[in-house]
Amino acid sequence: MHIHEFQEMMRRLYFHRDNERGVKGTYNWLADELGELGEALKANDKEAAEKEFADVIAWLTSLANITGIDLERATINKYSDKCPKCQQSPCQCTF
Amino acid sequence: MHIHEFQEMMRRLYFHRDNERGVKGTYNWLADELGELGEALKANDKEAAEKEFADVIAWLTSLANITGIDLERATINKYSDKCPKCQQSPCQCTF
Numbered sequence: 787m788h789i790h791e792f793q794e795m796m797r798r799l800y801f802h803r804d805n806e807r808g809v810k811g812t813y814n815w816l817a818d819e820l821g822e823l824g825e826a827l828k829a830n831d832k833e834a835a836e837k838e839f840a841d842v843i844a845w846l847t848s849l850a851n852i853t854g855i856d857l858e859r860a861t862i863n864k865y866s867d868k869c870p871k872c873q874q875s876p877c878q879c880t881f
Numbered sequence: 882m883h884i885h886e887f888q889e890m891m892r893r894l895y896f897h898r899d900n901e902r903g904v905k906g907t908y909n910w911l912a913d914e915l916g917e918l919g920e921a922l923k924a925n926d927k928e929a930a931e932k933e934f935a936d937v938i939a940w941l942t943s944l945a946n947i948t949g950i951d952l953e954r955a956t957i958n959k960y961s962d963k964c965p966k967c968q969q970s971p972c973q974c975t976f
Contacts, residue, residue, distance in 0.1 A: 787953060794962075799972050800963055809922055822955055827904055827948065832929075836950055840959035842941055842954065843884075846934070853922065854974055855937065856895055858882060863916075864935035869894055877894050 789847075789858035796847045803849045812852060816845035884942075884953035889944045900947045907947060911940035 804812045823838035854872040864870050869877035899907045918933035945952040957967050964972035 787957060792956065795962060799970055813919055813922060813953055816928055817915060820912060824908055825910060828954060835895055835948060836955040837959055839945055839950055839952055840956045843956055844960055846937055853930060855934055860931040860940055861887065861935045862882060864892065864932055865939055875894055877898055
């Protein structure tokens, strides 16, 4: 599934709800989901981690919807087959 | 671009580096990137926010790589044209 297609699906499912909640509230939900992903990874629970990865990308995408950002375009603009910092593939950054 | 294609690009660019850093360290970088997205949104800086959205999905995807998770499959398994909680489209959850 294209990132853009997923963003459109999230728009159909959640735009009304997340737009009403607003950017700050939706960002806070996303931050909570990232915390849950961290817990699943710490517990080494792969099944739970898969669901939490899905939740993080879902909330991130819905947040992009309510802020008017095309997530696929933003992603490709920054990451297009080379590291945006060192311009190499694979990345050769030393940090 | 498919989510899976993006994950493969992230693998070529960053797997060696992020796998060496490990799950905890890479998760912490992802959390930092989410913080930067929050700052860009708070400042209402759309150009910065686009770059931070890209960074968050990039780090999330690289984290999925080093934990052996197929992000597109995990995402479609949970979100497939209806809300996983209320089973409706659009979502009718009341929380």
